[in-house]
Amino acid sequence: MAGFQILPDHGLEILAEAQTVIVPGIHGGPPMTDGTIDPAVSEALRAAHDRCARIVSICTGAFAVAAAGLLDDRPATTRWLLGHRTERARTLLETTDLGVDQVARRAGFGTAAALRAQFQAALGVSPAAYRRTFRAPLS
Incomplete structure (x- = not known):
């Protein structure tokens, strides 16, 4: 925490006239753990x-937006999600013999091309180069 709080001046009723609604980042809780949200917020x-x-x-x-059902059939991403997927891919590359296609699917990237692009952006290397550098000996 940064040592300060931001408290709203209004309740949910203000959303009835808002032209733009900004949903702030959350720190855990039901939207992230089980995909639910307070019915009044939803x-x-x-x-x-x-x-x-x-x-x-x-x-x-x-x-929270997804838990309200507003992302149904629409893609969305967060830095947190990309970080989580990247960490999962790193672990799989370090500890398994899975091909890059399989690692991409298991880590949630869908395709090897998406995994390669994320690794290049986040780590500055390809998944194959990462594996060569950090591969743990298989037992």
Whole structure:
């Protein structure tokens, strides 16, 4: 924590007239752990969405937006999610003989191309180069 709090001036009722709704990042809780959200928050977000308000999330706030059902069949990502997937891929590259395609799918990237792009952006190396450098001996 940064040592300060931001407290809202209004309750959920303000969403009924907001043109833009910003859902801040969250630190754990039901939206991230089991995909649920307080029904009143969900209803307020869905009502804002239904009247065409812009819904914006910051980082892990995407989990709350998803829990409200507003991301159904729409892709979304967060830095947290990319970090989690990258860490999972690193572990698989270090500890298994899985091919890059399989590592990509198991880590949640979907394709080897997406994994390669993320590794290059985050680590500055390809998955194959990472494996050669950090591979643990298999027992």
